[in-house]
Amino acid sequence: MSTSQGRTGPLGLPEWDRCAVMGVVNVTPDSFSDGGQWFDPELAVKHGLDLVAQGADLVDVGGESTRPGAVRVDEAEELRRVIPVVRELAAAGVLVSVDTMRAGVAERAVTAGAALVNDVSGGLADPAMIPVVAAAGVPFVVMHWRGQSIDMNNRAVYADVLGEVVAELRAGLDRAVAGGVAPERIVIDPGLGFAKTAEHDLTLLAHLRSLRVLGCPLLVAASRKRFLGRVLAADTGGGPPPARERDAATAAVSAIAAREGAWAVRVHEVRASADAVRVARAIESAAMTRTAGTAPAGTGTAQ
Template sequence: MSTLRGRGTVQGLPEWDRCAVMGVVNVTPDSFSDGGRWFDTTAAVKHGLELVAQGADLVDVGGESTRPGATRVDEEEELRRVVPVVRGLASEGVVVSVDTMRASVARRAVEAGAVLVNDVSGGLADPGMVPAVAAAGVPFVVMHWRGFSERMNSLAVYDDVVAEVVAELRARVEAVVAGGVAPERIVVDPGLGFAKQAEHDLALVAHLDALRSLGRPLLVAASRKRFLGRVLAGEGHTPPPARERDAATAAVSAIAAHEGAWAVRVHAVRATADAVRVARAVEGAAS
């Protein structure tokens, strides 16, 4: 039987008959992947619309880099970056997610038209986040997170990464539900690249079925990350730059779709949009 069934739905969001594609718009000067390219509001909105034209089902707007070692942007600057882009895309009918660890940014983004809050800290970075999301009644992505970017590499210590990530995510989901967020509005994300080494990320991709045991829709965000660079480089060689990892990203997207992921989050949409549609066609042929 195909494992593509049972990816789940998220209350408050459209239903897709396949793994959804979340396109990324980084409104930052220092993203590891495309820092500075979409820093201007007009350029960012245009890029988001281009991602939709290429096959993105929803667009994730973020104003703070979370690459390893990144320092935090201040609240007012994050608001200045994010809110106009969310408003511009939402006004064009785009399904918009806001990528933020701050409750204030989440609130303002939802007021501007965002319909999903994607918090890489799962509500741990800002104690006001869970109450804000609960009050807004919007879906919430709970990612596995152990600490801020400045120190997360030192936290990549596991005896059994799959079991530990599942257990820590389960505890975090329970806390978010206890904080008032409806279970049917929660998405889980294993946090590839966050307090993880390459071998940890690969193990998690190999065991997405274990993550699905949490009973919530699964978001997989592998796009252009370090572990793909390590795979492509091979032993002892220099990894290719982030923008040369899109074919590898699409490969992970196909794997994730086959394993029943609800959505994949990617910078370059077209190849992944094709990959998830092929996965859906294979599912249909197997049923």
């Protein structure tokens, strides 16, 4: 696998020769992106299988909305939503990630077959999370996070968003390693949309390569988020399009993230992003071939 873009993934997961695609299954009644479309466990499992058929390399299952202003559900309800879906997808051979801030949910999900823990709080929301992940020996996503969804917009204050996000991610990485998580199992996520304005999100996307200083695989989760709606609204002069009408914009970010060395992109609509990362990889391969001086003759001929 090429590592020219820093794309090597975490220990414990397969290696792909391109940016991986993580499909999203929200087992919630109040997701900003799909409005509870997959709240029924049977529908959620079917949707996860459909995402794999459309090109997802792994599927991220979550039972708690983290949209701005969301109120937390209790652990028993989160377990009821998540564990049956994780179990059925894993039994079907799907590579499953669990999206949770609770150690108890993470532990049960790993037992049910989850291969990755994706914690948007990076272990800050539950002090037991890092010890549980360390004991399980699974990869761990450390996202940049400043507090719960109910008031995170109030925390979107930065003098230097890139520098502060890098510093806070480094602290999260150090905290996880100190707690026993192997460094080679850690993935970082800049937390687009979490305690960030649209301008903050765009700045971070413009400087993804700067996050490589942390030495970890990078997950980019831009799918259908508010900043894309605001970009599209500014272009049309109207209001932001609904979340489900932001998939083309999401695929554009997926292509950019892939070219900038992201290990994976997390998306709701898989097919367009799966195509985007494959095209990005083909372009990267062509660039490497040209640099090596082995480009075929007649490259200026139209095809």
